[in-house]
Amino acid sequence: MNDDSAKxxxxxxxxxxxxxxxxxxRDVLRPTYVPEHLPHRDEQIKKIAMILAAALKGGTxxxxxxxGKTGTxxxxxxxxxxxxxxxxxxxxxxxxxxxxxxxCGIVDTNYRVLAQLxxxxxxxxxxxxxxxxxxxxxxxxxxxxxxxxxxxVLDEVDMLVKKSGDSILYDLTRINSNLENARVSIIGISNDxxxxxxxxxxxxxxxxxxxxxxxxxxxxxxxxxxTERAKLGIYENAIAPGVINLCAAYAAREHGDARxxxxxxxVAAELAEREGASQITERHVKxxxxxxxADVVTETIKGLPLQSKLVLYAIYISHARSTTAxxxxxxxAIYTELCKELHIEPLTQRRISDLINELDMLGIVNARVxxxxxxxxxxxxxxxxxxxxxxxxxxxxxxxxxxxxxxxD
DNA sequence: AATCCACAGGAAGCCCGGGAAC
DNA sequence: GTTCCCGGGCTTCCTGTGGATT
Numbered sequence: 265m266n267d268d269s270a271k272x273x274x275x276x277x278x279x280x281x282x283x284x285x286x287x288x289x290r291d292v293l294r295p296t297y298v299p300e301h302l303p304h305r306d307e308q309i310k311k312i313a314m315i316l317a318a319a320l321k322g323g324t325x326x327x328x329x330x331x332g333k334t335g336t337x338x339x340x341x342x343x344x345x346x347x348x349x350x351x352x353x354x355x356x357x358x359x360x361x362x363x364x365x366x367x368c369g370i371v372d373t374n375y376r377v378l379a380q381l382x383x384x385x386x387x388x389x390x391x392x393x394x395x396x397x398x399x400x401x402x403x404x405x406x407x408x409x410x411x412x413x414x415x416x417v418l419d420e421v422d423m424l425v426k427k428s429g430d431s432i433l434y435d436l437t438r439i440n441s442n443l444e445n446a447r448v449s450i451i452g453i454s455n456d457x458x459x460x461x462x463x464x465x466x467x468x469x470x471x472x473x474x475x476x477x478x479x480x481x482x483x484x485x486x487x488x489x490x491t492e493r494a495k496l497g498i499y500e501n502a503i504a505p506g507v508i509n510l511c512a513a514y515a516a517r518e519h520g521d522a523r524x525x526x527x528x529x530x531v532a533a534e535l536a537e538r539e540g541a542s543q544i545t546e547r548h549v550k551x552x553x554x555x556x557x558a559d560v561v562t563e564t565i566k567g568l569p570l571q572s573k574l575v576l577y578a579i580y581i582s583h584a585r586s587t588t589a590x591x592x593x594x595x596x597a598i599y600t601e602l603c604k605e606l607h608i609e610p611l612t613q614r615r616i617s618d619l620i621n622e623l624d625m626l627g628i629v630n631a632r633v634x635x636x637x638x639x640x641x642x643x644x645x646x647x648x649x650x651x652x653x654x655x656x657x658x659x660x661x662x663x664x665x666x667x668x669x670x671x672x673d
Numbered sequence: 674a675a676t677c678c679a680c681a682g683g684a685a686g687c688c689c690g691g692g693a694a695c
Numbered sequence: 696g697t698t699c700c701c702g703g704g705c706t707t708c709c710t711g712t713g714g715a716t717t
Contacts, residue, residue, distance in 0.1 A: 375701065392701055393692040571704095592680065612706060617681070633681065637715030640679025 285499050286537045292497040293530035295523040298343050303488045305337050308476050312345045315474050319361050319413050324447040327471050331454055332478025335521030338453045339419055361413040368424035374432040378403055400435055404442050411445040421452040422459035430467050437470035480520025486512035489522055490529055498533060504545045511549055528552050561649050564626050565657050574602055575619045579629060579645055580654050591642040592617060605667050
């Protein structure tokens, strides 16, 4: 490397090293980190531990269901208890249970869940192609060759049920009767309290032999969590008074989400570090809040498929053109115009209706069904993000050059 | 009270790409 | 190669509906 190109970089690195230290350990500030101590979850930990303890005496623990909103510590608690269960088994000379953790938000079809289970016991299965019950039978057979206990954690199980129904849960809850030697316990984790209504009553009674509720954290509890993490992850004097309180307060407003609280603290710390400040201040937290919100939206919109983007831009244009509330029909009319301009075959209105609902679920727009009496029933659609942001994203996308003239409002 | 708008949203089924098994 | 399966995106066809207007 020659000097010319190395120098500016060198300067950056030097500056970074010379700037006051703020972050001691970035990893402990990430939401995925499972700390050694989980404040305000003693009750849940105890309960789960008591149930899983059956494994230590060769029993099959009851299936359990963990409920609570995002960032209430469900996943962390489950992982924490399982880790200790494993340790204890090894200590007492027992065969530790097999543990398979599946995030159903990502692995969200029956087939893929089974494939993942197979993989976790070392059976390779193609990710498509086989009949689902074949994959199930392979799993049962492979599992039954040993007499171990397997604990299956189904995180975000409500997503799986919503997308693929409860047939796999039905199979899994009855799997013990197909097994001669091995045994299975299931831990379901759900954000959605209503998801029980979608379940077959037989599945429900089997899956929720034990139920444990995780209430949202209060602002004070979030404060304790943040304080503990800050001790591990941030240098002692690098945090101004009030910063932790502010993070906790913001997150408490969002249904007591500890994940959000940690994100705020971490991003605030990063901002402070980047600008070479000696301390994280409340201003950094406020900026972090804005940045997190904008980042989430920007990334979601950028990642949208073409048709969804078109729908979003159609909604944007509808708002620019009309003074009254924007309805599905207006959006569809403009959408077809855009398609014509871009020489794209338009989709049907039925499909667009679904795409609008998807945008609503992503939080990019608000769509509510309203009735205008004689003038029909339709969705009233509002943008939930700033117009400027959408406009910038549109202008960045080369595919939409041709329709940018529609935006000159 | 009856009508009727402008859609909502369920059901079924098509088509496609990816992949396995025969 | 052929034949099967799966999931996702999509269309077609359909029945349902809240409330202003008649």
